[in-house]
Amino acid sequence: MQPRCRRIRRALTGRLPERQPMIYGIGTDICDIRRIRASVGRHGERFAQKILGEAELAIWQQRSARWPERGLRYLATRFSAKESFSKAIGLGMHTPMTWRHCEILNLASGKPSIVLHGELKTWFEGQGLTAHVTVTDETDYAATFCVVEKL
Numbered sequence: 158m159q160p161r162c163r164r165i166r167r168a169l170t171g172r173l174p175e176r177q178p179m180i181y182g183i184g185t186d187i188c189d190i191r192r193i194r195a196s197v198g199r200h201g202e203r204f205a206q207k208i209l210g211e212a213e214l215a216i217w218q219q220r221s222a223r224w225p226e227r228g229l230r231y232l233a234t235r236f237s238a239k240e241s242f243s244k245a246i247g248l249g250m251h252t253p254m255t256w257r258h259c260e261i262l263n264l265a266s267g268k269p270s271i272v273l274h275g276e277l278k279t280w281f282e283g284q285g286l287t288a289h290v291t292v293t294d295e296t297d298y299a300a301t302f303c304v305v306e307k308l
Contacts, residue, residue, distance in 0.1 A: 178306040181286055184244030188237035188299040194229050208236055210260035210274065233299035234292040235261050241303040242271060242288060246281070253277040261290060271303075 196204045205217055213235055221228025238261040248254040253276035260272040271288045273281050281288075290303045 178308050181305045181307040182245040184241035184303045186237040186240040186301050188233045190233045193233040208256045210257050213260050230294045237299045238290050238292050238301040241301040245303040245305040253280045
């Protein structure tokens, strides 16, 4: 906002405009569920343990026990969401971004949210960032979109 506009706004309202968040980064990813199925077939639960945080792993185990295909879809959406988040923050899969320091968990409403741990959480909060993520899956693909804002 131009200085003149600020003076006018202050004169009219008695206060300056509030700072609005700005987009820091955007990331998207499409994951082939068949590739996740092949990785789980080759490496078993170790693959999920490498990708998922503790809370995600417990959910994956429950879903896989009841319906294996649902477990694969869950794993694929989490893999894809972490990829899109890493793109949105501009780090890729480099420190402090790690698979297990980033969890995609659902709120009570069902909305997916990003929960960070360790060095990644410290770095993210230090940058003054907040993130929004959406996930979806269809027969063969999982897709995610992530927007990171700087407050």
